[in-house]
Amino acid sequence: xxxxxxxxxxxxxxxxxxxxxxxxxxxxxxxxxxxxxxxxxxxxxxxxxxxxxxxxxxxxxxxxxxxxxxxxxxxxxxxxxxxxx
Numbered sequence: 261x262x263x264x265x266x267x268x269x270x271x272x273x274x275x276x277x278x279x280x281x282x283x284x285x286x287x288x289x290x291x292x293x294x295x296x297x298x299x300x301x302x303x304x305x306x307x308x309x310x311x312x313x314x315x316x317x318x319x320x321x322x323x324x325x326x327x328x329x330x331x332x333x334x335x336x337x338x339x340x341x342x343x344x345x
Contacts, residue, residue: 274312274316277308277312277335277336278308278309278312279308280335280341281304281308281311281312281331281332281335281336282305282308284331284335284341284345285303285304285305285331285332286305287345288301288303288331288345289303289305302328302329303329303331304329304330304331304332307329307332308332310332311332311333311335311336312332312336314333314336315333315336315337316336318337320338324337331344
Protein backbone atom coordinates (compact mmCIF):
# COMPACT_ATOMS: atom_id res chain seq x y z
CA UNK A 261 0.00 0.00 0.00
CA UNK A 262 1.57 3.28 -1.03
CA UNK A 263 0.81 6.73 0.38
CA UNK A 264 -1.16 7.41 -2.77
CA UNK A 265 -3.62 4.69 -1.78
CA UNK A 266 -4.28 6.08 1.70
CA UNK A 267 -7.25 8.33 2.24
CA UNK A 268 -6.88 11.74 3.82
CA UNK A 269 -8.24 10.32 7.11
CA UNK A 270 -5.76 7.42 7.02
CA UNK A 271 -2.88 9.83 6.43
CA UNK A 272 -4.01 11.91 9.41
CA UNK A 273 -4.13 8.75 11.55
CA UNK A 274 -0.62 7.79 10.41
CA UNK A 275 0.64 11.25 11.38
CA UNK A 276 -1.12 11.10 14.75
CA UNK A 277 0.42 7.73 15.50
CA UNK A 278 3.89 9.05 14.65
CA UNK A 279 3.29 12.06 16.94
CA UNK A 280 2.05 9.75 19.71
CA UNK A 281 5.22 7.68 19.46
CA UNK A 282 7.38 10.83 19.58
CA UNK A 283 5.52 12.25 22.57
CA UNK A 284 5.79 8.94 24.41
CA UNK A 285 9.54 8.95 23.84
CA UNK A 286 9.81 12.57 25.00
CA UNK A 287 7.92 11.67 28.17
CA UNK A 288 10.16 8.67 28.82
CA UNK A 289 13.22 10.89 28.37
CA UNK A 290 11.77 13.49 30.79
CA UNK A 291 10.98 10.92 33.44
CA UNK A 292 14.34 9.19 33.06
CA UNK A 293 15.97 12.59 33.64
CA UNK A 294 14.06 13.16 36.87
CA UNK A 295 14.66 9.62 38.10
CA UNK A 296 10.95 8.73 38.02
CA UNK A 297 11.80 5.88 35.66
CA UNK A 298 14.87 4.03 36.95
CA UNK A 299 17.32 2.13 34.83
CA UNK A 300 18.16 2.56 31.18
CA UNK A 301 16.22 2.86 27.95
CA UNK A 302 16.92 3.10 24.24
CA UNK A 303 14.64 5.73 22.74
CA UNK A 304 12.79 5.27 19.46
CA UNK A 305 12.68 8.99 18.58
CA UNK A 306 13.44 9.58 14.91
CA UNK A 307 12.26 6.17 13.79
CA UNK A 308 8.51 6.71 14.11
CA UNK A 309 7.74 6.34 10.40
CA UNK A 310 9.41 2.92 10.27
CA UNK A 311 7.14 1.46 12.94
CA UNK A 312 4.01 3.09 11.59
CA UNK A 313 4.73 2.05 8.01
CA UNK A 314 5.41 -1.56 8.93
CA UNK A 315 2.53 -1.92 11.38
CA UNK A 316 0.12 -0.32 8.91
CA UNK A 317 0.56 -3.44 6.78
CA UNK A 318 -0.25 -5.86 9.61
CA UNK A 319 -3.58 -7.40 10.50
CA UNK A 320 -5.01 -7.05 14.01
CA UNK A 321 -4.17 -10.68 14.74
CA UNK A 322 -0.55 -10.40 13.57
CA UNK A 323 2.11 -10.52 16.26
CA UNK A 324 5.23 -8.40 16.40
CA UNK A 325 8.56 -8.95 18.06
CA UNK A 326 10.99 -6.17 18.68
CA UNK A 327 14.34 -5.53 20.29
CA UNK A 328 15.46 -2.99 22.86
CA UNK A 329 13.70 -0.17 20.94
CA UNK A 330 10.20 -1.61 20.97
CA UNK A 331 8.12 1.37 22.13
CA UNK A 332 7.39 2.63 18.63
CA UNK A 333 6.37 -0.75 17.27
CA UNK A 334 4.13 -1.41 20.26
CA UNK A 335 2.38 1.97 19.94
CA UNK A 336 1.99 1.59 16.17
CA UNK A 337 0.40 -1.84 16.74
CA UNK A 338 -2.09 -0.34 19.20
CA UNK A 339 -0.80 -1.15 22.67
CA UNK A 340 -2.40 0.48 25.72
CA UNK A 341 0.07 3.33 26.19
CA UNK A 342 -0.79 3.97 29.83
CA UNK A 343 -0.29 0.29 30.60
CA UNK A 344 3.05 0.24 28.80
CA UNK A 345 4.26 3.37 30.61
